[in-house]
Amino acid sequence: MFSSSVSKRTVLVSILAVVALQLFFIRSVTSVNETNAYLYHKCFEKDGKYKPKSLYEENINFLISNVWKNASVKDYIYGIEGERPNTAYLAIQCRGDSYGSKCDTCRATAYSELRKRCPMNKGAIIWFDRCLLKISPNTFQKKVDLKNKFYMYNNRKKVRDPVSFNAKTKTLLTKLKKEATRGGPEREFEVYWLYEQADMKLDGKMKLYGMVQCTRDIGQKGCEKCLDTIIGELPNCCDGKEGGRVVSGSCNFRYEIYPFLDTKR
Template identity: 50%
Template sequence: MPSFYGSVPILAVAAIQFLLLRSVSSLNLTNEYLHHKCINSQGKYNKGSVYEANLNRVLGLTSSANLVDGFSDATYGEAPNAAYLRLQCRADSYLSKCQACLSTAISELRRRCPGNKGAIIWYDQCLLRISMIHGYGKVDNENDFFLSNPKKVSGNIESFNKETSALLVNLTAKATSTSNVGSDSLVLYAAGEKMIGTKKVFAMVQCTKDFVFKSCLTCLQGILKKFPMCCNGKLGGRVLGVSCNFRYELYPFLRS
């Protein structure tokens, strides 16, 4: 499963993991590591520093949170040593599954980006970002990547691309509709399926819950433009960013 960060190829463990996923149940029960980025431009913190203390505190506060809606945007401390955190779990991975993904992400982010003030890590079930810059409500157009199945569909690839793109556009409209509101917050997520020829395609789109409808729409429209690069005729594919993501497969990959 080739993986790219922007337009630059990267080596990703997920390339092997994708090929090893043999069943729907195995996919749903695992939390695959997908990619990470150490944001070196934000610099490093020293052991025992104020920033490290603030980061530990904000991580601790989030890890003990309820995460009932699968999202957390937290901060601790004062500039220039304030530490910010964003967590977004996949829409079917709330509560205990979200908590488990967060715990894994914290541990791995510390290991993969030791001492970095800014870093991002993506898993199948969640996204975690730490930063010294607060990005609440702002679309991040810089930090995204894509994954795709190495195999292509049989038959009319042009038609498959057109119909799959149309499904994702329809889901984007649903996710950003003003009627898409949960019990106490914006949903900013939609999933669906569609028969394309003899194939059933399953798909989802999602934004982080710090957005309003317009920001979510802007983000999703931006990453959907990368569909030709990511997903041309592929059996499955996805683009993942810090602010939003989309995915489609020829098998159900979401928990009911």
């Protein structure tokens, strides 16, 4: 995957359905963690197009410039603007360790790139290493999005003992899921982080590093469902690979055998 010091080649595979996993494309990506690499995007053609200087475009522009600016917490934003048929919905989620200027920069980059890659599309989603951005003419709050999904894995040779490594990877990610969603009844998404990171000792001096995260609008129960689903896809995405991730519109996980997150605020 991506390292802060060494650039590694990866393979990106798109998953078009929750149950039937269909190969969409294979693409090599080379990056360094600090560059906030572009990962993938999808234009929702069924949502239609908007015209330049239309009410829908004004509403999207308002959300991207004003809702973010006025928000008290700026790592996750869900906004609504306008009346039907020009209502616009927008969500921005920054990675749990990407705060302050890193989150601001990713948000600005994501919006600029989304407009280039999905020009005039009313609905679209784009993922970067540090954030995701989603726009739509329809509400998606509290709806678990497992349809828009892809995975990435480290293209190096497999580990020596893939069976043991796979088991330890699943154990770590399952533990992180429980930590990220711990607590009693479901809480409001504004105060429920739905993010966790940790490491696990492997043989010798090696460590396994992992993280899980959900968009806060889906809440505790939705996050559990989302993470259970993508963690269950480990054999399909990353069998014996030294690093990998599954990313959807509502949740994602990543693991590596090297540190890949910022640990200091």
